[in-house]
Amino acid sequence: xxxxxxxxxxxxxxxxxxxxxxxxxxxxxxxxxxxxxxxxxxxxxxxxxxxxxxxxxxxxxxxxxxxxxxxxxxxxxxxxxxxxxxxxxxxxxxxxxxxxxxxxxxxxxxxxxxxxxxxxxxxxxxxxxxxxxxxxxxxxxxxxxxxxxxxxxxxxxxxxxxxxxxxxxxxxxxxxxxxxxxxxxxxxxxxxxxxxxxxxxxxxxxxxxxxxxxxxxxxxxxxxxxxxxxxxxxxxxxxxxxxxxx
Ligand SMILES: *Cc1c(COP(=O)(O)O)cnc(C)c1O
Numbered sequence: 001x002x003x004x005x006x007x008x009x010x011x012x013x014x015x016x017x018x019x020x021x022x023x024x025x026x027x028x029x030x031x032x033x034x035x036x037x038x039x040x041x042x043x044x045x046x047x048x049x050x051x052x053x054x055x056x057x058x059x060x061x062x063x064x065x066x067x068x069x070x071x072x073x074x075x076x077x078x079x080x081x082x083x084x085x086x087x088x089x090x091x092x093x094x095x096x097x098x099x100x101x102x103x104x105x106x107x108x109x110x111x112x113x114x115x116x117x118x119x120x121x122x123x124x125x126x127x128x129x130x131x132x133x134x135x136x137x138x139x140x141x142x143x144x145x146x147x148x149x150x151x152x153x154x155x156x157x158x159x160x161x162x163x164x165x166x167x168x169x170x171x172x173x174x175x176x177x178x179x180x181x182x183x184x185x186x187x188x189x190x191x192x193x194x195x196x197x198x199x200x201x202x203x204x205x206x207x208x209x210x211x212x213x214x215x216x217x218x219x220x221x222x223x224x225x226x227x228x229x230x231x232x233x234x235x236x237x238x239x240x241x242x243x244x245x246x
Contacts, residue, residue, distance in 0.1 A: 002046040008227045009050060012210075016221065019214040030214055033078060033203070035224030037062060038231045041069035047227065048073045056080040056100065056222065060090045067094050080163070080222060082137045085110045091122075098123035100163040100203055103139045108151045115156035123160045124151065125203055128185060130178035131167040138164065144185055145192075152196045161201025161219070162186050166209065175209050179216035186217075 012032065020027040033054040036044045044055060044066060053074065057063040058081025078098045079091050088111045091099060102108055102124040115122055126148060129138030139147050144162070151157055162185060166178035182204055190199040205213025207226035214221065225231065 002043075004229075005043060005046045005227060006050050009047060009052065012223055012226055015210060016214065019211040022211075023215040025214055025217075029219055031220045033080075033220050033222045034227060035080065035206070035222045036066075036228070037081070037224065039224075039228045041066040043228060044070060045073060048075050054078065054220075058082075060087045060094075063094050063096070064090065083107060088114050092118055092120060096122065098125065098160065100125040101127045101137065102151065102157075103127045103129075103137055103147075105147060105150050108147075108154055108157060112154040112156050121156050121158060123158045125161050125163040125201055126151070126159065127163045127165075128182055130164045130181045133167070141181055141185060145189055148189055148197060149194065152194050155196065157196075159197045159199065161199050161203065162189075163201075163203035165206075166204060166213075168208075170208060172209075172212055175212050176216065179204050179213050179218070183217045 016030055016032065017027055019025070020030060031054060032052065033056055034047055034052055036055050037058045048055070048070065054076050056078035063077065063079070077094065077096045078100055079096045080100045083091065083099065083101055085107050088107070092114050099111065099122060103126065111122065126144060127138040128141055128144050130141060148159060151159055162182050164178060164182045167174050169175055182202060186199055186202055189197065201219050202217050203220040203222060205218045205221035207223050210221040210223065
């Protein structure tokens with residue numbers, strides 16, 4: 001089992017390296033983030049002990065559940081799932097360094113209040129819904145700049161860039177417009193030089209479409225299945241909390 005994880009990481013890294021070469025990207029500018037939803041802590045630990053450092057959960061419950069087991073192994077926690085406002089204290093408590101799924105102002109304000117209270121700061125990415133699918137979270141592209149401007153006034157939050165899931169399709173011509181839209185938004189916002197806004201990070205691309213994302217400018221790809229294997233729950237369970245899994 002653990003050999004398999006190590007081998008899968010090697011394969012993913014070579015896919016990233018090939019894509020960088022093919023599309024003229026600097027491999028140092030594309031980070032690998034491990035999406036660890038449903039993966040038990042001992043399997044996550046295999047990846048961390050193999051030298052990976054960036055991991056991300058979708059649910060607070062899982063973040064909490066694996067925290068003790070992973071605490072002694074150096075790593076950085078991101079959060080990539082839909083976050084309810086009443087759970088912000090948990091992501092602060094469990095040392096999330098970057099919230100990639102910030103998609104609304106009330107969430108940013110709650111998080112800010114909590115961070116002020118604890119005298120901490122947090123990186124954030126604004127999650128954009130680039131595929132126009134109702135079932136996915138993220139702010140509408142046309143509302144993104146406005147949200148960025150408001151969030152930039154909350155001094156505990158550092159806006160590092162944008163994140164998207166994109167259209168889940170194996171057809172490149174359907175996925176590319178999503179990633180292109182995210183990059184165009186990033187460039188438009190970056191050109192404004194807003195205070196407290198860096199806009200260097202583009203988190204896009206997953207197991208099935210990371211090459212396309214790298215071609216379109218991703219600085220971080222989020223990979224789960226291709227490293228840890230198929231998940232038991234459908235992704236809709238993580239992306240749409242109105243769906244109940246029995
Ligand atoms: C699960 C997940 C991923 C990884 O998806 P895979 O197809 O398993 O690589 C990336 N981003 C988000 C937000 C996820 O929930």
